[in-house]
Amino acid sequence: NAGVTQTPKFQVLKTGQSMTLQCAQDMNHEYMSWYRQDPGMGLRLIHYSVGAGITDQGEVPNGYNVSRSTTEDFPLRLLSAAPSQTSVYFCASSYDRGSYEQYFGPGTRLTVT
Amino acid sequence: EDQVTQSPEALRLQEGESSSLNCSYTVSGLRGLFWYRQDPGKGPEFLFTLYSAGEEKEKERLKATLTKKESFLHITAPKPEDSATYLCAVQEGQGAQKLVFGQGTRLTINP
Numbered sequence: 702n703a704g705v706t707q708t709p710k711f712q713v714l715k716t717g718q719s720m721t722l723q724c725a726q727d728m729n730h731e732y733m734s735w736y737r738q739d740p741g742m743g744l745r746l747i748h749y750s751v752g753a754g755i756t757d758q759g760e761v762p763n764g765y766n767v768s769r770s771t772t773e774d775f776p777l778r779l780l781s782a783a784p785s786q787t788s789v790y791f792c793a794s795s796y797d798r799g800s801y802e803q804y805f806g807p808g809t810r811l812t813v814t
Numbered sequence: 815e816d817q818v819t820q821s822p823e824a825l826r827l828q829e830g831e832s833s834s835l836n837c838s839y840t841v842s843g844l845r846g847l848f849w850y851r852q853d854p855g856k857g858p859e860f861l862f863t864l865y866s867a868g869e870e871k872e873k874e875r876l877k878a879t880l881t882k883k884e885s886f887l888h889i890t891a892p893k894p895e896d897s898a899t900y901l902c903a904v905q906e907g908q909g910a911q912k913l914v915f916g917q918g919t920r921l922t923i924n925p
Binding site: 705734736741742743744745746749759760791793801802803804805806807808 | 857
């Protein structure tokens with residue numbers, strides 16, 4: 702199993718550009734989520750999904766969109782990038798919505814200039 | 815609002831010098847407390863889940879404990895390879911698994 706994969710690993714955007722961060726898992730996990738990690742702030746939840754076709758907002762959803770058309774994939778879209786979105790983004794998955802450990806991907810480091 | 819505070823922010827130890835990391839939390843209806851290890855440039859890696867006060871879990875040189883207000887990660891006779899950032903997260907009682915993370919403790923073990 703590859704686990705949780707994320708692409709790209711690094712990305713530089715100009716303010717106002719859009720892009721999609723890709724996340725895929727091959728463990729047949731129902732629950733997937735996106736976090737951002739900033740120095741001194743810890744990991745903060747952006748959006749999450751409890752299954753295909755179902756998504757909901759986390760703590761910091763503004764400026765981001767998600768969709769979940771399959772169990773395996775959970776892309777994160779930045780519609781109009783802003784410097785405040787410069788961060789490291791992590792995708793995670795777990796078996797279901799219960800108290801199971803989450804498996805994290807390797808992260809995408811995004812810089813918005 | 816749920817809060818998780820980890821201390822200290824950074825800790826330097828000599829190899830073999832035991833110590834503890836602290837995670838204090840305020841949450842309505844704790845469903846689980848999680849410890850993760852994060853190496854530089856990588857995603858967090860799961861270590862433990864604790865569910866109720868008094869529970870303890872061990873893995874190699876690490877032992878996690880839980881009270882009603884805080885959790886400790888005890889490191890016994892650490893080695894340089896234990897150097898990492900250790901993250902604590904809590905899950906509240908209702909709804910989907912939304913974790914609230916602390917800021918982490920950066921641990922450095924000098925040989």
